[in-house]
Amino acid sequence: MNSQRHPIPKGKKRPQLPNVDGVLLIDKGPDMTSHDVVAIARRALNQKKIGHCGTLDPMATGLLILLLGKATKLQDLLMAEHKVYEATMTLGATTDSQDKEGEIVEERPVPPLTLDDVTAAFDKYNGDFYQTPPMVSAIKKDGVPLYKLARKGKTVEREPRFVRVLKYAIRRFESPEIDFAVACSKGFYVRTYAHDIGQELECGAHLSALRRTRSGKFSVDHEKVVTAEELKTANRESLAGRILSLAEVSLMRGA
Template sequence: MATGLLILVIGRATKIQDLLMAEDKEYVGSLELGVITSTQDADGEVVETRDASAIDEGQIREAFASFTGDLYQTPPMVSAIKKDGVPLYKLARQGKTVQREPRLVHVYSHRIDAISLPVVDFTVVCSKGFYVRTYAHDIGEKLGCGAHLRSLRRTKSGKFGLERSVTFEELKHGDRRELLGRLLSLPEVSRLRGA
């Protein structure tokens, strides 16, 4: 379901992978009000539907605004976070639900791009560890009608954006010389990061 930017590091750059992954992210997403799924996104099974017809634009804007700045977010069961050494998604596949500790995350900014009820398109800039599908779910709960994430595209990770990205198809079948010319060297990465 998720698409967009994925940073790949090779060679000596693998030493700074954690540093790169810790940077802020920008996502463009779409949520659907009134439909709750088992995974908080369109890949899950519908577990509940609620009437969202009374929700208006003002309520939507207010709900989004309430999820700005520092906030505690409870990770979804379908995630790679481990409980007693076992990834939560494995427990979820067994039909188990366990207590998850809320984690401090940060929403730097958000923008509502379009509202065509029951669908809301948005852009969010957030910290590492932020679950956009939980964001969609929580906005739906705040509105009292529930919601799930319909689509998601990462458009930025730190200073890296889609403008210099390469598709998997280009990576697999593209001209090697051209691809090598598009790679960023470690000094370029340092300059981009302001280091």
């Protein structure tokens, strides 16, 4: 008797569960994009409606705010808040991306600088001023992101943007490296900040490390922060207790 084979059924898609509403604080690791983190969270939470506040470059680490469900309506509000970064700049070399990920375009000797020299350069970029965004950025020119034009070797004129440095601190100066912290406004490019200070010091510089530690009322040290590695292995149930509810977010912001 001939037996008929039946194909093995393919794995079924998980049923779409009701959206979770709230904020998930992530400590992003290096070598991953903000989009990567959102994709991992979508799988872990089995949820499509997820956004984020403030893109972090792949080389950057630290606080990335994920907005879940109804919390996505808070995106513009939360993105407008001030950010705090810890960073390192390296003197003597400028790159096409203004950070260590780019190609070196110029090298210059680093003069025998003092801490007073470095402080004076930082003081020039304190308070309110205009900053020209880098070519390697997501800002669009005629609908095309600048970084796509930069990949083709093109450079276009960029409109300077009004930005603000609320305060800065030089943590360490051991030439050619400067560790610093900066509290800044929305739309601020820390790598452009490092580049411009390098120009002021007449030797050039690029950003060699970057970590976001705070955005508005949210800190990377918050007890409910989830690391990127934890997110990769987490499931919806284990993440439930780490999600800040809309009520908690409102209370934290004093709203």
